[in-house]
Amino acid sequence: MKAIVRETYGPPDVLHLKEAPLPTVGDGDVLVRVQAASANAGDWHLLRGTPLPFRLVAGLRKPKFKIIGNDIAGCVEAVGRNVTKFRPGDEVFGELSRCGFGAYAEFAAALEKALALKPANLSFEEAAAIPTAGCTALQGLRQGRIERGQRVLINGASGGVGTFAVQIAKTFGTEVTAVCSTRNVDAVRSIGADHVLDYTKADFAAIGQRYDLIVAANGDRSIWDYKRALTADGAYAMTGGSNRQLVDALLFGPLLSVGRQKLGNLLMKPNQADLLFLKELCEAGKVRPMIDRRFPLSDVPAAVRYVEDGRARGKVVITI
Numbered sequence: 001m002k003a004i005v006r007e008t009y010g011p012p013d014v015l016h017l018k019e020a021p022l023p024t025v026g027d028g029d030v031l032v033r034v035q036a037a038s039a040n041a042g043d044w045h046l047l048r049g050t051p052l053p054f055r056l057v058a059g060l061r062k063p064k065f066k067i068i069g070n071d072i073a074g075c076v077e078a079v080g081r082n083v084t085k086f087r088p089g090d091e092v093f094g095e096l097s098r099c100g101f102g103a104y105a106e107f108a109a110a111l112e113k114a115l116a117l118k119p120a121n122l123s124f125e126e127a128a129a130i131p132t133a134g135c136t137a138l139q140g141l142r143q144g145r146i147e148r149g150q151r152v153l154i155n156g157a158s159g160g161v162g163t164f165a166v167q168i169a170k171t172f173g174t175e176v177t178a179v180c181s182t183r184n185v186d187a188v189r190s191i192g193a194d195h196v197l198d199y200t201k202a203d204f205a206a207i208g209q210r211y212d213l214i215v216a217a218n219g220d221r222s223i224w225d226y227k228r229a230l231t232a233d234g235a236y237a238m239t240g241g242s243n244r245q246l247v248d249a250l251l252f253g254p255l256l257s258v259g260r261q262k263l264g265n266l267l268m269k270p271n272q273a274d275l276l277f278l279k280e281l282c283e284a285g286k287v288r289p290m291i292d293r294r295f296p297l298s299d300v301p302a303a304v305r306y307v308e309d310g311r312a313r314g315k316v317v318i319t320i
Contacts, residue, residue: 003105069103156218233260290314
């Protein structure tokens with residue numbers, strides 16, 4: 001099969017297209033002929049081997065995972081003898097971070113529990129955009145104890161996670177304020193945000209509004225700014241953004257989670273139940289992936305570089 005392979009840590013330039021052996025399919029595995037994949041911020045952390053403690057899992061000197069990529073959508077080619085939920089020909093989508101990655105290839109092997117049937121009303125490209133970003137948005141909102149009637153703020157609302165967070169939050173019956181740049185205001189409003197703040201013109205932490213739930217899907221703000229914008233019993237979940245946001249959430253989040261306020265970091269945990277929940281929302285027409293750009297398999301280095309630049313509006317998809 002054709003695959004995007006790397007032999008060392010480094011920038012996107014270390015990725016190259018070559019022939020690779022088909023994945024080994026165990027008794028509990030599903031072999032998928034990949035039709036589409038999607039790029040995520042985690043790709044460039046895996047690619048570069050940063051932060052350094054990450055290499056304890058990914059390989060100290062050389063990367064353990066030669067073919068990267070989390071998200072896939074495609075057709076089941078074969079199943080292991082213990083697989084009961086899928087059969088050859090099924091259209092599926094899923095997340096491979098617990099399966100050794102491998103999305104940037106013509107075939108990928110996945111654990112049965114890493115997949116779900118593809119939403120019937122979506123293309124393979126749209127389905128591939130869902131798993132990592134959609135599950136991260138959903139789990140961030142749940143960590144923030146989302147409830148009907150809440151005022152919710154999404155910082156970084158125009159990115160992959162942010163566009164899902166806006167739409168999912170609306171399905172819970174909340175009032176959503178989205179923060180994004182000038183060029184993305186109309187796009188974010190079009191997916192259902194009740195209010196849109198252009199961060200070049202307005203500062204959510206200084207306008208005096210308080211929110212029951214804040215999800216930081218991107219951005220570079222102090223945790224003190226987020227705390228100041230929370231209600232007395234509000235919650236803040238950091239799902240992405242700058243290193244400062246991450247460090248603040250990890251170090252100061254537990255210390256500031258006193259009384260009824262809760263502040264902290266989210267580490268997304270892939271699971272089939274969340275994929276099925278998102279599938280239902282998509283099939284009901286309540287959520288639709290926003291795709292910014294499409295790249296062929298041979299241009300994965302350019303796709304990862306584009307995501308790393310932080311300017312993507314919605315998701316970046318790889319067509320295979």
